[in-house]
Amino acid sequence: MNNAQISKAEIVSETYQTTGFPLLDDPKMRVRNVDVFYGEKQAIFDVNLDIGKNQVISMIGPSGCGKSTFLRCLNRMNDTIDICRVEGELLLESQNIYDKKIDVVELRARVGMVFQKPNPFPKSIYENVAYGARIHGLTDNKVQLDELVEKSLIRCGLWKEVKDRLEEPATGLSGGQQQRLCIARAIAVNPEVILMDEPCSALDPIATATVEELIHELSENFTICIVTHSMQQAARVSQRTAYFHLGKLIEVNDTSTVFTNPEHKLTEEYITGRIG
């Protein structure tokens, strides 16, 4: 066992009684005592959370409560912000993703990310999907790469719409198509977890419905963490919901429980519209 791993005994010895928060059997990711700082200012306070395998978990809460900051911890995207410092333990399976030995490029292939605004590369539709597979050496030849591009686009429901224009610039697609292309790009490298930061906020209701359906389908094979401002969206797409307030994780539970029978007064105030 190297330093990047915590022992099985340590994990097994955790219980709701010793931790004070709900634990899952065999979670995909474990977050323990995580604090995040921007310079002197603390944005996340002692967050503990288990993220279930092949589940969708939503992060909700008022603007500025730290949802995106927390999401970005899960694939070390915060490393790209100079003044940001993350403390605590974040495990993917049993590997500490903040260990010095971790290759961040590899980590971000395992824990992919889809952003608020669709951000295709200024390249062709084909190249957008093929790019990651190429840099990670996932295919041996052009035929395999073509197959991977096709499979990824089919999984995102985009193949029929783009198969005759694969060499055209991705920026020529509609916003909703671009976002599905970004999801195809993320899944082409076969990630285990996909992080989505308000993936539908720039989309119209029809494109939103398509992406939500896609999230539902993808959750059969991937673990998905989604930040959303829309409680309806959280209710539609996720099995679990985490409510954040002023940098603290106030409550995490089955989505239906959070929305119908929240444990904490702050959660109730938020879902009933008294905190905005």
Ligand SMILES: Nc1ncnc2c1ncn2[C@@H]1O[C@H](COP(=O)(O)OP(=O)(O)OP(=O)(O)O)[C@@H](O)[C@H]1O
């Ligand atoms: N790059 C940064 N530098 C300094 N402070 C930041 C930075 N990014 C976020 N913050 C601060 O961290 C806190 C949490 O912000 P964050 O964007 O994570 O919240 P959020 O819940 O995702 O908000 P929103 O719903 O408005 O997107 C806020 O006080 C914000 O001002």
